[in-house]
Amino acid sequence: MTIPPATIRFSGVGQVFRTRTGTVEALRSVDMSIDRHEFVAVLGPSGCGKSTLLRLTSGLLKPTRGTVEVFGLEITEPRDDIGIVFQRPTLLPWASIEDNVVFPVRHKTGRVTTQDRETARALLEKVSLKGFENRLPDELSGGMQQRVGIARALFMDPDILLMDEPFSALDALTREEMGFELLRIWEDRPKTVMFITHSIGEAVLLADRVLVMSERPGIVVENLKIDLPRPRNMETSNHKLMHDYVGHLRSLLLKRAA
Numbered sequence: 090m091t092i093p094p095a096t097i098r099f100s101g102v103g104q105v106f107r108t109r110t111g112t113v114e115a116l117r118s119v120d121m122s123i124d125r126h127e128f129v130a131v132l133g134p135s136g137c138g139k140s141t142l143l144r145l146t147s148g149l150l151k152p153t154r155g156t157v158e159v160f161g162l163e164i165t166e167p168r169d170d171i172g173i174v175f176q177r178p179t180l181l182p183w184a185s186i187e188d189n190v191v192f193p194v195r196h197k198t199g200r201v202t203t204q205d206r207e208t209a210r211a212l213l214e215k216v217s218l219k220g221f222e223n224r225l226p227d228e229l230s231g232g233m234q235q236r237v238g239i240a241r242a243l244f245m246d247p248d249i250l251l252m253d254e255p256f257s258a259l260d261a262l263t264r265e266e267m268g269f270e271l272l273r274i275w276e277d278r279p280k281t282v283m284f285i286t287h288s289i290g291e292a293v294l295l296a297d298r299v300l301v302m303s304e305r306p307g308i309v310v311e312n313l314k315i316d317l318p319r320p321r322n323m324e325t326s327n328h329k330l331m332h333d334y335v336g337h338l339r340s341l342l343l344k345r346a347a
């Protein structure tokens with residue numbers, strides 16, 4: 090039996106940024122892989138290189154050292170089959186919410202079909218924005234705009250979904266609901282997910298595996314498989330293992346911060 094290649098693979102990846110005053114070593118030597126359709130959450134202190142990890146995977150950034158492979162090929166430029174949700178949604182301010190969601194297809198093919206518009210409306214409904222299709226981004230709250238960004242990232246039904254603290258602008262309840270909605274979408278249309286978060290509970294609740302990064306320069310210091318049953322829901326928060334995982338990760342992060 091041949092083993093299928095990992096969807097995402099980092100081998101000895103280092104990233105050094107040049108700044109006006111010198112250099113910043115964001116990542117030291119990252120070795121990690123994410124399997125096809127696996128949901129991996131990444132935790133780590135602020136500034137440890139989590140967003141850098143995501144930008145390297147997206148092909149928006151080239152590593153200073155080592156290689157980043159996607160589907161077995163070194164990534165050198167952005168790909169259509171990767172959807173990205175950034176910390177801030179960066180919507181087109183003059184375009185309606187629906188036009189923002191269909192933007193990827195307009196950008197790619199220059200035209201938008203009736204089917205595309207239906208897909209966009211269904212996605213907007215999934216992220217609880219039904220009725221806001223014709224509004225402008227400025228008319229929506231920050232959290233609502235972030236949900237538009239999520240719908241836009243899902244629009245092309247990408248194989249890989251990269252999410253950089255996608256729910257940080259949402260209130261606690263919406264955040265939890267969006268997490269479960271994301272899991273439903275992921276279970277319905279499986280995808281390989283790299284999910285960056287500062288919330289230990291969110292990482293454990295959503296992911297198959299949690300990677301913990303050290304303080305800068307970042308390396309992976311923990312690789313924790315989460316054996317909570319799926320589908321996950323509100324009940325999962327009360328699962329005994331949930332407390333064990335959260336406790337373990339919390340003490341790891343606290344110990345490293347001390």
Ligand SMILES: Nc1ncnc2c1ncn2[C@@H]1O[C@H](COP(=O)(O)OP(=O)(O)OP(=O)(O)O)[C@@H](O)[C@H]1O
Pocket residue numbers: 106107108113114115133134135136137138139140141142305
């Ligand atoms: N383009 C850049 N030029 C210079 N330095 C950069 C650049 N991008 C990131 N850095 C630096 O690299 C380090 C890692 O940044 P990164 O955004 O990856 O961290 P992070 O873990 O995502 O942080 P946070 O959790 O606060 O969002 C930081 O010190 C940051 O200042």
